Amino acid sequence: MTKVSLGEYLSIGHSSAENTADDTDDNDATMPDSTSQTVKPPPPPLPHHSLIESTLELTALTDVGPTSLAAAIRTVPENFCIHSMHCYFVLAGDWTIPVIYTVELVRDGRSFATRTVQARQKGRCIFTTTCSFQRPSEGLGLEAQEPLPDDLPPPENCNDGEEVARRMVQDGRMTEEGFAAWKKTKAKDPFERRLVGIHNNNNPNPTTKRIRSWVRAKGTISAPRGAAPHLEALAYVSDSWFLGTLLRAHKAARVGMMVSLDHTIYFHSPFRADEWMFLESDTPWAGDQRGLVHQRICGKDGRLIATCFQEGLVRVIDLKGEEEAEADVAGNSGSNRGEGGARKESKL
Missing domain, CATH: 3.10.129.10 (Hotdog Thioesterase)
Structure with missing residues (x-):
């Protein structure tokens, strides 16, 4: 099973690293020390971009979910779309040090792909999410949804x-x-x-x-x-x-x-x-x-x-x-x- 460590968004300095199936050591031992990372400075606001795009470039520690999703999306084929993510807030984080995102390639199938992302600081998991991606389906299928409220003002x-x-x-x-x-x-x-x-x-x-x-x-x-x-x-x-x-x-x-x-x-x-x-x-x-x-x-x-x-x-x-x-x-x-x-x- 392949693991990809991403030193992106909140930290940079380590390129993607792969651990082969022969690597049986504890994950914490092979995880790069967060103190060796370089904190990424806030990007300047871009007038032709939405404010949220700049915000997600340096997401606050309280919002590691969007950043974990970004890390997972980078590891799947372009024709696969996210359909669910399940997140757990595990430990308190420290906004003064970088976060390392580790993406585990759990499964790559013809129709579905699964990724598990861990946000780590000092070798400890502070946040984890499992994301499931689906290739667009063809053929007949069920369709239904609840309508908007009738009295909803614009x-x-x-x-x-x-x-x-x-x-x-x-x-x-x-x-x-x-x-x-x-x-x-x-x-x-x-x-x-x-x-x-x-x-x-x-x-x-x-x-x-x-x-x-x-x-x-x-x-x-x-x-x-x-x-x-x-x-x-x-x-x-x-x-x-x-x-x-x-x-x-x-x-x-x-x-x-x-x-x-x-x-x-x-x-x-x-x-x-x-x-x-x-x-x-x-x-x-x-x-x-x-x-x-x-x-x-x-x-x-x-x-x-x-x-x-x-x-x-x-x-x-x-x-x-x-x-x-x-x-x-x-x-x-x-x-x-x-x-x-x-x-x-x-x-x-």
């Missing part, structure tokens, strides 16, 4: 959260400094967003609620529809505010810590990440200090682009009164934190 008719944030300042629930910091973070976000709202927000059953929004990458991504940069951009945005679905649905809970445990994406059809995409999230289950969230991502034309699942550790401090909970949900629906005051921690 993104042009939805607010970007600033109106809500300003109202929070007026109500004394956000300081002027906090608003300025929110604006600064929003300006750096490689995606622009429009908030639709929470369907069934007043229903006491949190599993019936649907958190809805529109999102698209700022600028124009230089690659054609369905190419790797669009896939990586979707992997990046699919984790934004996703676990916060729990806080918006369980609005009477005050959470002290949220940690992403795993993340799964099923890719369904080609798309452009710089065109408006509809995101709808819900939470079908919570228990044992964990919560499960589900998300569907559709194109503006209604095509289902991707389906995502994520599970996280959720530690509740106490339960709030209904009036206080309503205020928190209204405020955080437009804020960048989006976690109902929770301290969201990622193992990365």
Whole structure:
């Protein structure tokens, strides 16, 4: 079985290295020492590229998923397309040192190819994902998907959260400094967003609620529809505010810590990440200090682009009164934190 070590994106300095089947030593022993790598400097912004393309060139340690996907895509034939990736956040990472991505070529078949990617620091695995690729199929097949909501407003008719944030300042629930910091973070976000709202927000059953929004990458991504940069951009945005679905649905809970445990994406059809995409999230289950969230991502034309699942550790401090909970949900629906005051921690 062949393994390819990629010192790309967050680090450079080692070219691809192959370990033959005769190499039976522990992987940590053969892994290049991350201290010998050279950290790749941030690329200058390119006016003819989307901001997300520059962002993915030096992805933050909290977002190793898109970078791992990029590493896996580089090892499969061009006519194979990603159809699923299953990720696990294993250990806390250190943003001050490079990450080495190791791609294992698990299987190369006529119709499917499988890759396992490990993100490593100091010889330890901090993140792992298994990606499955499929060659485009021919012939008859089943086709079905859930349509868009009938009452869904277009993104042009939805607010970007600033109106809500300003109202929070007026109500004394956000300081002027906090608003300025929110604006600064929003300006750096490689995606622009429009908030639709929470369907069934007043229903006491949190599993019936649907958190809805529109999102698209700022600028124009230089690659054609369905190419790797669009896939990586979707992997990046699919984790934004996703676990916060729990806080918006369980609005009477005050959470002290949220940690992403795993993340799964099923890719369904080609798309452009710089065109408006509809995101709808819900939470079908919570228990044992964990919560499960589900998300569907559709194109503006209604095509289902991707389906995502994520599970996280959720530690509740106490339960709030209904009036206080309503205020928190209204405020955080437009804020960048989006976690109902929770301290969201990622193992990365």
